[in-house]
Amino acid sequence: MNLLLDTLPDYVTIDGREYPFDADFRTFIIMEKILDDKTKDNRQRVLDLIDLFYTDEQPPDPQAAIEEILTMYRCGGPPEPPRKARKNGNIEIGQKPVFDYEYDAPYIYGAFLAQYGIDLNDIEFLHWWKFQALFRSLNSSNKIVEIISYRSTDLGKIKDKAERNRIARLQRIYALPEKLTVEERIAMAGAAFGGAF
Numbered sequence: 001m002n003l004l005l006d007t008l009p010d011y012v013t014i015d016g017r018e019y020p021f022d023a024d025f026r027t028f029i030i031m032e033k034i035l036d037d038k039t040k041d042n043r044q045r046v047l048d049l050i051d052l053f054y055t056d057e058q059p060p061d062p063q064a065a066i067e068e069i070l071t072m073y074r075c076g077g078p079p080e081p082p083r084k085a086r087k088n089g090n091i092e093i094g095q096k097p098v099f100d101y102e103y104d105a106p107y108i109y110g111a112f113l114a115q116y117g118i119d120l121n122d123i124e125f126l127h128w129w130k131f132q133a134l135f136r137s138l139n140s141s142n143k144i145v146e147i148i149s150y151r152s153t154d155l156g157k158i159k160d161k162a163e164r165n166r167i168a169r170l171q172r173i174y175a176l177p178e179k180l181t182v183e184e185r186i187a188m189a190g191a192a193f194g195g196a197f
Contacts, residue, residue: 001076001129008127009076012068019065020056021072025120025131027052028073029101032182036102049186066186073182075129080183098151099144100176107144108135115139147174 001008011018034040034048050058050065053072059065070079101108112118115138120126138145150170158164 003129003133008129009072010127012072014059014061014064014068017059019054019059019068021068022053022055023072023127023129025126025128028128031069031073032101035182035186036179046186070183070186072128075132096178097176098148100179103176104144104147107142107147111138111142111144115142150174151176 008023010021010023012021013019030052031049034045034052037045040048046062046066049069050062053069054065059068074080099108109120112120112134116134118126118134140146140149150167151174153167153171155164155168155171158167
């Protein structure tokens with residue numbers, strides 16, 4: 001899929017049949033909220049995701065439906081490689097998420113408004129793949145890009161002690177709550193259907 005040449009998908013094909021698909025950026029952000037909802041069990045989370053994305057008719061195979069949600073989430077790309085865990089059970093440094101749509105919402109909103117003149121609150125529809133392209137292209141002058149830079153910096157590679165301490169302090173200030181990736185959370189939810197998505 002080429003953003004410059006191709007029409008972005010608003011449907012998915014499962015077993016040779018097309019299903020309309022809600023590809024608005026908000027839907028994917030809501031997906032993350034559903035996956036984080038501790039009041040629901042894994043089976044309910046999967047059902048809620050299918051209801052969220054398949055607005056007209058739902059595919060009969062929940063596993064295929066979830067796999068297509070993940071494909072759309074990845075903008076048609078391949079799955080992320082699994083992250084490694086350290087011996088103490090925490091996610092390996094450098095492998096953890098460096099932004100969160102819920103936690104960083106004000107910074108993301110401000111960046112889109114400042115750089116592109118796009119009010120993410122007022123825009124009627126913005127395809128997830130376009131949103132991702134714009135998000136990945138934000139200038140370094142935006143606060144969210146600065147924060148991502150702090151979060152992704154490997155302190156072990158900073159030789160200057162004062163700079164290492166400064167970045168460590170900023171990492172603590174802008175630390176995200178630790179959680180699994182979207183793909184890891186969906187895989188856990190898939191266990192409720194007897195298989196991993």
